[in-house]
Amino acid sequence: MKDFAYVSAPDVATAVRAITEPGAKFLGGGTNLVDLMRQNVERPDTVVDITRLPLDRVEELPDGRIRIGAMMRNSALAAHRLIRTRYPMLAQALLAGASGQLRNMATVGGNVLQRTRCPYFVDLAARCNKREPGSGCDAIGGFNRNAAIFGASESCVATHPSDMCVALAALDATIELESVRGVRRLPLVGFHALPGDAPQHETAIAADELITAIELPDLPVAARSRYRKVRDRASYAFALVSVAAALEVRDGVVTEARLALGGVASRPWRAHAAERALMGAPATEESFRRAADAELAGAVAQSQNAFKIELARRAVTATLRQLHLPGGAA
Amino acid sequence: MADIRMRVNGSIEKLDVEPRVSLLDALREHLGLTGTKKGCDQGACGACTVLADGERIVSCLALAVQYADRDITTIEGVTSPLQRSFVRHDGFQCGYCTSGQICSAVGMLTEHAAGAPSAVTGDLATMEIELTAEEIRERMSGNLCRCGAYNGIVAAIEEGIR
Amino acid sequence: MRYVGxxxxxxxxxxxxxGAARFSAEYPYPNLAYAALVHATIARGRITRIDTGTARKTPGVLAVITHGNAPEMKPAPKPNQFDMSTLAAATSVNYLNTDEVYWNGQPVAVVVAETLDVAREAAYLIEVEYAEYPAAVDFAAEEGNARPQKSTMLSEADGRKGDAEAALADAPFALDLRYTTAQVNHNAIEPHSTTAYWDGDHLILHEGSQNVAWVRDHLAIRFDLPKQNVRVISPFVGGAFGGKSFVWPGTVLTALAAKVTGRPVRMMLTREGVFRTVGGRTPSIQRVAIGAQLDGSMTALIHTSVCQVGRTGGWSEQVTSVSRHLYDAANIQVQQNLVGMDLLANTIMRAPGESIGSFALEATVDELAYELGLDPIELRARNEPARNPLDGKAFSHRLLMECFEEGAKEFGWAGRPQEPGSMRDGRWLIGMGVAAAYHPAWRFPANLTVRLSDDGTVLIRCGLHEMGMGSATAVSQIAADALCVPMAAVTVAYGDTALPDTTTAGASSQTASVTASLLAACAKLDRAVFTLARKTPGSPLRGLRRADVTARDGGLYNGSRGESYHDILRRAGRASVEARVGADTRLGEIADQVRSMSKFLLDRRRWVKAACGAQFCEVLVDSDTGETRISRWLGVFDVGRVVNAKTAASQLRGGIVMGIGLALTEETLVDPRNGRIVNASLSEYHVPVHADIPVIDVRYLDDPDPTMPLGVVGIGEVGVTGVAGAVANAVFHATGKRIRDLPITLDKLL
Incomplete structure (x- = not known):
């Protein structure tokens, strides 16, 4: 790890000023950045520690929206009563991520900005367009069992590893960004980029911007939601496929549906096509499968990950089924 | 170099470390507290688990400077009946992951007592979650044990909560 | 016996x-320096340029060692079966004494610095260029280049009884199946670590090792020292599983770094460094073919394997060993094959051979049972041999069917519907599977001393190893019983070459090996003490014969007449009495080795010795996603006498947990384009976590093997055998799908 200057920012104004130094990076819980620095994937000159910023609360706004401070720890957010009761899929997504220790460290803002876990990204001996633009992609034609099935390009097939963001995408969360230039808000859906021919550009955040908050809309359907994560061991592993879903059924007909997939693209994948297929359809296994099919029609496999298309289809169907018939038989 | 202070196992320690020094290396190499173990140095095994103000964290991904003025407890500062239970239930073999398992278990029990849910909690609304073996296993899954002493660890924790 | 059992x-x-137990990277030294490795990034070739300029200029860097400036080291000795310590070299490469690269990850430079962070940063700053050579790194593609493995004294690579191919062709029922298993790695949680310093021409090393004497002997050769000038200290080893049996590059290079800098040097490999410089378990391709009569009796059993070895070294696994011993087939053919690869030397890992060989064999036997409409246990009962199937040798002890019977009863085996896919609980498909566990029993020479002091305490000095087996605890129990003293009076000094050379902690042999010597030494000591007592004026034991006297309560007595060891030694004016097993001269050592080797071979001609057992597994398979969870496990074992009921159960469980990893989650991904391990981390290499492991019920029959010391048969490895087979069989019972490729990840079940 390169030696660096360390600045601990007491307030947002100091933080966003400090980040304008060339080679400066924000440091949150460190669970991703410190690991990448140790592997020399990241080599900042200055590290601006933002963990002492007073952005660690969940507030209910007068209009019913929820504002989550970006320095809130993942574990604290998952344990928060408002999140558990009003947005269970978000609590479940957070709890499905990493381990108890890492959730105690990782911040909400940092979770949004997680880097891919593609093994070639962290191996400096490998070619990776994301790490070193123009060098090539060793995942294509290499080990890509856990690569993207949506939105991949010839330059990159990496996925975004966050669980939390999958729920946030389904919930239509908003990201608040602040810099010396001011404050702006962006929808989380679309915040993460598809690789195209520039996979090094991962999100819409500018180099000098700080995530200060995440806002959730007041969304009654979210109270009936769940997050399902499918992975290679029972816990403490990244998703092969995950599903965040909320479902409202009246008189046997779907009246509202929210669906997003994780582990399938360089962004949390909001399943708009599936949502459209569900709206107004009878709440049956058949409809759930059709909705999954509608979304997965656009999926494209790499050499080793065709199974993820079928897995996603089944995970979506199963998650909707379980939401509709909780505790019901398979 | 940064001059920092940190309360470690109850006593104030002064440390003069580069910002890149992890809390784990500060404990092991600077303070000689080698009870905290390095297994992967990237947050993937839990062997380096310590308590920061009572919360369990992995010290390998923590920079020491970030934890200036915090209260750190390592296995050397833990006095818990869990330690005897680990011996009684053979909750370890080689002993290398043990410090992390015990610190993690102490932190996990605090989290549970505060009503924190886990990925296997059925009813997220309740704050009174029964700490079943399944709950313990999920909550302890951030601590790998390659000797496979998982049964003994869970039994030791179950004894600890009775 | 008061303690044993x-x-x-x-x-x-x-x-x-x-946190008080100190591992090898935890010994404080003044002026300690830290070392870090630079790994090659090509599979095979030659270094054409190595730029260390920036690294050298980095403040805090003490030395950058490359092939351009490294002191000369002697090459590793050629492996020789008669001198076991020559087997210690993990690879034949003379690290940093060559510009050639033999595997992707080979160390090409070492940086030594004042701090760990400086060492690692400087290692990053070194630039290496290579001329690449063609390399064979794709195991699947190299299958056709495999050649028959040579047999050795320790391991037979082939065997034949009758004409198995002809019998297979003629059999009314025949299965001929192909299996593959992935490379896996030990991943002990303690990364390989060495702290080394030189005191003049003496080298002192703290090193987590399964064989301190091998490390000493090997380093003595490499650095051209008399072996008494090397001391290896290893009281605690943070997990090993075979991965710390041999001497890997990090150990040699830490000693070299200490020599170059004149400082004590510590090097703990990074996790990636462990993957790149310490070998794992070979992948395998196996064929198992069984021919049977309608009643299930086997007429033909063929088991062949292809494994890899690195071109610079590698352990040849006894993959087909289980097929020599388990079933009474009329015709048997086993053949192991190897293919040389330009990869890091593979090495022994918990039950090398039997772990993966039993998967293929036991899955085929299960499949045959279904084909024949027989209960898989009944099929095994019908083929249970009275003598070793391949050569008719006697079994020293074998209660395999008893294990199956007890297990079936406890597990509720008979109550299950045999039809696959017939059990379900909500979204979970339920399946039950069974398989035999089998691991040969070994015993090697072990030296030690037992000293009785006039305060009544007993000190055992032996260079044994503690990687989590509870070795010292077991030895104390045995000694306390043998000498009739309280366990609290016994101390065991271990894990140090300053102690008598004991034996390797491998092949599940350490306890049996040490027990034999320990019992012999205790008997010697008993005779010496008695002789002392009966000759000492005033002793109440004067004039008695040994047969008249019993040892009890820390002394020797004839009824109420007698006295404590303390009094015997005091009366005789002796501070201590010591008994020794093993020579302390080089000549005596050689004589001992020849004697023990011939005894070993004689023993092997007479008996087939093994631990065995029955593994019962219940799995849940998610009917939507194919996620597989182990919901119940029962292992019933015949492991001879159990010395410590607690630690023995833990070891058996630990083996089962590792077997579950082998079966379901673990796979080292080697890029077929360049031989580089792609998932060299614990986040991407999936060791089972707490949530993967249910309560594992372990039982044993506790029936001593009459041919082994104290009846002890090793328990360290048998637990992992049969596990993957039982899991695969249970997965079939749950889903109707036969997965013949490990690990059984969910994609194979969709």
Whole structure:
């Protein structure tokens, strides 16, 4: 790890000023950045520690929206009563991520900005367009069992590893960004980029911007939601496929549906096509499968990950089924 | 170099470390507290688990400077009946992951007592979650044990909560 | 016996639960320096340029060692079966004494610096260029280049009884199946670590090792020292599983770095460094073919394997060993094959051979049972041999069917519907599977001393190893019983070449090996003490014969007449009495080795010895996603006498947990384009976590093997055998799908 200057920012104004130094990076819980620095994937000159910023609360706004401070720890957010009761899929997504220790460290803002876990990204001996633009992609034609099935390009097939963001995408969360230039808000859906021919550009955040908050809309359907994560061991592993879903059924007909997939693209994948297929359809296994099919029609496999298309289809169907018939038989 | 202070196992320690020094290396190499173990140095095994103000964290991904003025407890500062239970239930073999398992278990029990849910909690609304073996296993899954002493660890924790 | 067999807490329990136990990277030295490796990024070739300029200029860097400036080291000795320590070289490469690269990850430079962070940063700053050579790194593609493996004294690579191919062709029922298993790695949680310093021409090393004497002997050769000038200290080893049996590059290079800098040097490999410089378990391709009569009796059993070895070294696994011993087939053919690869030397890992060989064999037997409409246990009963199937040798002890019977009863085996896919609980498909566990029993020479002091305490000095087996605890129990003293009076000094050379902690042999010598030494000591007592004026034992006297309560007595060891030694004016097993001269050592080797071979001609057992597994398979969870496990074992009921159960469980990893989650991904391990981390290499492991019920029959010391048969490895087979069979029972490729990840079940 390169030696660096360390600045601990007491307030947002100091933080966003400090980040304008060339080679400066924000440091949150460190669970991703410190690991990448140790592997020399990241080599900042200055590290601006933002963990002492007073952005660690969940507030209910007068209009019913929820504002989550970006320095809130993942574990604290998952344990928060408002999140558990009003947005269970978000609590479940957070709890499905990493381990108890890492959730105690990782911040909400940092979770949004997680880097891919593609093994070639962290191996400096490998070619990776994301790490070193123009060098090539060793995942294509290499080990890509856990690569993207949506939105991949010839330059990159990496996925975004966050669980939390999958729920946030389904919930239509908003990201608040602040810099010396001011404050702006962006929808989380679309915040993460598809690789195209520039996979090094991962999100819409500018180099000098700080995530200060995440806002959730007041969304009654979210109270009936769940997050399902499918992975290679029972816990403490990244998703092969995950599903965040909320479902409202009246008189046997779907009246509202929210669906997003994780582990399938360089962004949390909001399943708009599936949502459209569900709206107004009878709440049956058949409809759930059709909705999954509608979304997965656009999926494209790499050499080793065709199974993820079928897995996603089944995970979506199963998650909707379980939401509709909780505790019901398979 | 940064001059920092940190309360470690109850006593104030002064440390003069580069910002890149992890809390784990500060404990092991600077303070000689080698009870905290390095297994992967990237947050993937839990062997380096310590308590920061009572919360369990992995010290390998923590920079020491970030934890200036915090209260750190390592296995050397833990006095818990869990330690005897680990011996009684053979909750370890080689002993290398043990410090992390015990610190993690102490932190996990605090989290549970505060009503924190886990990925296997059925009813997220309740704050009174029964700490079943399944709950313990999920909550302890951030601590790998390659000797496979998982049964003994869970039994030791179950004894600890009775 | 008062202690043997009891569930006694580990003696090092307090040390390990308080952080007091010191591992090899935890010895403080003044002026300690830190070392870091630079790894090659090509599979095969030659270094054409290595730029260390920036690294050298980095403040805090003490030395950058490359092939351009490294002191000369002697090459590794050629492996020789008669001198076991020559087997210690993990690879034949003379590290940093060559510009050639033999595997992707080979160390090409070492940086030594004042701090760990400086060493690692400087290692990053070194630039290496290579001329690449063609390399064979794709195991699947190299299958056709495999050649028959040579047999050795320790391991037979082939065997034949009758004409198995002809019998297979003629059999009314025949299966001929192909299996593959992935490379896996030990991943002990303690990364390989060395702290080394030179005191003049003496080298002192703290090193987590399964064989301190091998490390000493090997380093003595490499650095051209008399072996008494090398001391290896290793009281605690943070997990090993075979991965710390041999001497890997990090150990040699830390000693070299200490020599170059004149400083004590510590090097703990990074996790990636462990993957790149310490070999794992070979992948395998196996064929198992069984021919049977309608009643299930086997007429033909063929088991062949292809494994890899690195071109610079690698252990040849006894993959087909289980097929030599388990079933009474009329015709048997086993053949192991190897293909040389330009990859890091593979090495022994918990039950090398039997772990993966039993998967293929036991899955085929299960498939045959279904084909024949027989209960898989009944099929095994019909083929249970009275003598070793391949050569008719006698079994020293074998209660395999008893294990199956007890297990079936306890597990509720008979109550299950045999039809696959017939059990379900909500979204979970339920399946039950069974498989045989089998691991040969070994015993090697072990030296030690037992000293009785006039305060009544007993000190055992032996260079044994503690990687979590509870070795010292077991030895204390045995000694306390043998000498009739309280366990608290016994101390075991171990893990140090300053102690008598004991034996390797491998092949599940350490306890049996040490027990034989320990019992012999205790008997010697008893005779010496008695002789002392009966000759000492005033002793109440004067004039008695040994037969008239019993040892009890820390002394020797004839009824109420007698006295404590303390009094015997005091009366005789002796501070201590010591008994020794093993020579202390080089000549005596050689004589001992020849004697023990011939005894070993004689023993092997007479008996087939093994631990065995029955593994019962219940799995849940998610009917939507194919996620597989183990919901119940029962292992019933015949492991001879159990010395410590608590630690023995833990070892068997630990083997089962590792087997579950082998079966379901673990796979080292080697890029077929360049031989580079792609998932060299614990986040991408999936060791089972807490949530993967249910309660594992372990039982044993506790029936001593009459041919082994104290009846002890090793328990360290048998637990992992049969596990993957039982899991695969249970997955079939749940889903109707036969997965013949490990690990059984969910994609194979969709």
């Amino acid at each position: 009891q569930p006694i807490d580990r003696l090092d329990g307090v040390a390990k639960t308080t």
